[in-house]
Amino acid sequence: VRGEDVFVIQSTSYPANDNLMELLVTMDALRRGSARRITAVIPYFGYARQDRKSSPRSPISAKLVANLITQAGADRVLTLDLHAGQIQGFFDIPLDNLFASPGFSKDIKERYDGDDIIMVSPDVGGVVRARAIAKRLDTNLAIIDKRRERAGESEVMNVIGDVKNCRCILIDDIVDSAGTLCNAAEALIESGAKSVSAYVTHGVLSGGAVARVTASPLENLVTTDSIMATEAVRVARNINQLTIAPLIGEAMLRISLENSVSSLFD
Numbered sequence: 167v168r169g170e171d172v173f174v175i176q177s178t179s180y181p182a183n184d185n186l187m188e189l190l191v192t193m194d195a196l197r198r199g200s201a202r203r204i205t206a207v208i209p210y211f212g213y214a215r216q217d218r219k220s221s222p223r224s225p226i227s228a229k230l231v232a233n234l235i236t237q238a239g240a241d242r243v244l245t246l247d248l249h250a251g252q253i254q255g256f257f258d259i260p261l262d263n264l265f266a267s268p269g270f271s272k273d274i275k276e277r278y279d280g281d282d283i284i285m286v287s288p289d290v291g292g293v294v295r296a297r298a299i300a301k302r303l304d305t306n307l308a309i310i311d312k313r314r315e316r317a318g319e320s321e322v323m324n325v326i327g328d329v330k331n332c333r334c335i336l337i338d339d340i341v342d343s344a345g346t347l348c349n350a351a352e353a354l355i356e357s358g359a360k361s362v363s364a365y366v367t368h369g370v371l372s373g374g375a376v377a378r379v380t381a382s383p384l385e386n387l388v389t390t391d392s393i394m395a396t397e398a399v400r401v402a403r404n405i406n407q408l409t410i411a412p413l414i415g416e417a418m419l420r421i422s423l424e425n426s427v428s429s430l431f432d
């Protein structure tokens with residue numbers, strides 16, 4: 167690898183600690199082997215949800231992981247749909263954060279036609295993501311607002327927007343336990359939606375998530391292959407994967423050739 171331009175591809179999904187250590191050790195070996203440049207390609211950036219202190223004595227794990235990746239020898243990072251955009255500022259090296267929305271938009275356009283399609287954000291925090299796809303496809307946008315009216319009471323999900331007789335498509339970046347997604351689907355059906363599907367970048371799908379999705383009103387859940395599908399995901403009746411290999415491959419080629427990657431963000 168001496169003098170070579172090296173790309174190390176590793177998602178830091180489950181088992182996150184093992185995968186992270188493999189990435190760090192590999193980059194250290196490459197650096198000691200005199201690689202000219204090392205690019206860490208991390209389709210799913212684990213620990214991204216710990217991007218701030220949520221309690222007085224909690225870690226900011228995303229910042230710690232950014233430091234570890236940099237110290238291990240990465241000259242550049244390539245990732246997909248970071249949970250929080252500010253994580254880019256945790257790195258002192260160049261970071262390219264690609265988006266799944268162009269691929270999602272293309273797939274939605276091919277699968278669905280008609281003017282009864284509406285994009286839905288399952289929470290207020292994901293509005294920007296859902297709006298971007300709604301704008302691409304020239305559709306309306308709805309938002310689900312979750313709140314607890316009183317302590318000890320279950321969450322109430324309010325649908326903001328008219329979804330009656332619409333085919334709803336939920337847009338999110340991560341599906342983990344799938345509780346929020348499935349509850350959102352139920353709320354939309356109760357509000358008169360004809361059908362509900364979902365497009366989510368990273369399919370973590372931990373614990374009983376697959377069973378929860380299968381039993382939910384979701385007609386179809388589409389994730390990318392940023393995380394390798396388990397056997398349960400592969401056989402699930404309503405879960406499909408959309409490959410991001412062409413997007414990642416094109417970005418790697420442009421980085422290697424020192425060409426601009428900015429058009430890939432459009």
